[in-house]
Amino acid sequence: MEVVALVAVTVVLGGIVVLLALWGRKEGSNQQETGAEKANGHAVPEKQSTKKQKPQKPRKEKPQAHSFSHPLLASALKAHSGNITCLDFSSNGKYLASCSDDRTVRIWSTKDFLEREHRCMRANVELDHATHVRFSPNGRAFIVFLAYGDTIRVFKMNKKDEAFVFSVAQEDFPKRHKATVINIGIADTGKFIMSASNDTTILIWNLKGDVLATINTNQVSNAYASVSPCGRFVASCGFTPDVKVWEVCFGKSGEFREVARAFELKGHSAGVCGFAFSNDSSRMATVSKDGTWKLWKTDVEYKKQQDPYLLFTGKWSGQEPCRIALSPDGRIVAIASVCDITVYNAQTGEIEEEFKSVHGDVISDLAFDISNKFLVSTGDRAIRVFHNSAGYRAAIADMKEMLRKTTNKGTKERLQQQIKNAEKALDAAYKQKN
Structure with missing residues (x-):
């Protein structure tokens, strides 16, 4: 009986030693994997997740086209x-x-x-x-x-x-x-x-x-x-x-x-x-x-x-x-x-x-x-x-002054027509909508 009991104790102790050896190998493997993850830039373990993260840069908005309007x-x-x-x-x-x-x-x-x-x-x-x-x-x-x-x-x-x-x-x-x-x-x-x-x-x-x-x-x-x-x-x-x-x-x-x-x-x-x-x-x-x-x-x-x-x-x-x-x-x-x-x-x-x-x-x-x-x-x-528009107004003013001074009939008629055309162009410029 003593021999049987001794064998049984030996088997149990041997099993415990084997289990301890396997558990140690697994821990070493896990540590190696964790080290590899660090080296390769993979996810950080929980204990390192408290590290302050850099704030993300705001996305640049596309510049808006300049808006301008005027009657002229x-x-x-x-x-x-x-x-x-x-x-x-x-x-x-x-x-x-x-x-x-x-x-x-x-x-x-x-x-x-x-x-x-x-x-x-x-x-x-x-x-x-x-x-x-x-x-x-x-x-x-x-x-x-x-x-x-x-x-x-x-x-x-x-x-x-x-x-x-x-x-x-x-x-x-x-x-x-x-x-x-x-x-x-x-x-x-x-x-x-x-x-x-x-x-x-x-x-x-x-x-x-x-x-x-x-x-x-x-x-x-x-x-x-x-x-x-x-x-x-x-x-x-x-x-x-x-x-x-x-x-x-x-x-x-x-x-x-x-x-x-x-x-x-x-x-x-x-x-x-x-x-x-x-x-x-x-x-x-x-x-x-x-x-x-x-x-x-x-x-x-x-x-x-x-x-x-x-x-x-x-x-x-x-x-x-x-x-x-x-x-x-x-x-x-x-x-x-x-x-x-x-x-x-x-x-x-x-x-x-x-x-x-x-x-x-x-x-x-x-x-x-x-x-x-x-x-x-x-x-x-x-x-x-x-x-x-300023050019039209200045031209009209000059032509009216010339019309006032001239005595030639043909020149008067030509100036009157030019004034009429300039005034018409000026009115059209102000009436245009954009």
């Missing part, structure tokens, strides 16, 4: 998916070009401005985007300045049916500017291209991309520069309280000769923010940090040392950044200040129209079309097209 708003052109940086009308007035940071240039038909649908043609700017765009004089090409490439690229426009096919010139212009480019332009004569940077540099190029001349404006920094509509002059303004104008001279056979100082607009007491030409370059308008804008007669014999005439000084209470536009006939001045636009009579200085919060961002460009019917602006993803 003729249309809003919307096709770009990025902010528009520059506008330009073709010399024949048929097209409007716009460039954006969405890597496209859009070509709009101005005859669609008053239609419900606004068609446009798209040119892609490969691996870059354009900061400025300008039509060639014949409307068969346009140039852009590349944001990343820091150079000029030429696009050719070939008409096919009722649309354009765009092709890029073989090579971009060489990179020559050392500072940010603030504007480019093409002379209406087709003889040269201008580019200006925000240091003191203006470059004059031929159409092949060769630099003909370098201008040092000596204005500490350039705020704006452009080519005159007549294609003879290049002008710039900046830190100093004046506007400098140069003539780009060519020989009788078309060869480049020199860039010569033409004249200066002096009269502001602080830096000039911007300027604009009338369509025939006989008038210029300037706006300054001194809180004034000025209208000048620039059709002078500067080679005989004749200075431009100051025609009018008006006041403005806007803020920078600002832009100024002068109507083609020189009767109306428009000034964009941040996101607002104020329209003035250039002869009386009276405020004709005020448009508040026109765009959701700073207005990047402002211009009248060459027909004098519209004022266009941009500063976000839309182009706002306004009826030039």
Whole structure:
């Protein structure tokens, strides 16, 4: 019996040892699995769940499109998916070009401005985007300045049916500017291209991309520069309280000769923010940090040392950044200040129209079309097209004064018809609903 009891005790103890061994192996396995989970970033055990979790970032809401309405708003052109940086009308007035940071240039038909649908043609700017765009004089090409490439690229426009096919010139212009480019332009004569940077540099190029001349404006920094509509002059303004104008001279056979100082607009007491030409370059308008804008007669014999005439000084209470536009006939001045636009009579200085919060961002460009019917602006993803009501009123006032003075029957009849047409167009502009 003792032997049997001893065997039984031995079996029981052996079983207990086996059970303890199995239980220990299981615990080791569980610990290894837990360690593996930690290493692989799996769920954390309960004892670690008390660790403070990082708050989740709120989801970014899609920015709402800026809303704007006004009785004089003729249309809003919307096709770009990025902010528009520059506008330009073709010399024949048929097209409007716009460039954006969405890597496209859009070509709009101005005859669609008053239609419900606004068609446009798209040119892609490969691996870059354009900061400025300008039509060639014949409307068969346009140039852009590349944001990343820091150079000029030429696009050719070939008409096919009722649309354009765009092709890029073989090579971009060489990179020559050392500072940010603030504007480019093409002379209406087709003889040269201008580019200006925000240091003191203006470059004059031929159409092949060769630099003909370098201008040092000596204005500490350039705020704006452009080519005159007549294609003879290049002008710039900046830190100093004046506007400098140069003539780009060519020989009788078309060869480049020199860039010569033409004249200066002096009269502001602080830096000039911007300027604009009338369509025939006989008038210029300037706006300054001194809180004034000025209208000048620039059709002078500067080679005989004749200075431009100051025609009018008006006041403005806007803020920078600002832009100024002068109507083609020189009767109306428009000034964009941040996101607002104020329209003035250039002869009386009276405020004709005020448009508040026109765009959701700073207005990047402002211009009248060459027909004098519209004022266009941009500063976000839309182009706002306004009826030039102030232009109609100024033209009507001038024609009535001419009618009062004239004694010729034929002239009277012509003026009476023109006044009637202008009044009809003005009434139609105010009656339009958007």
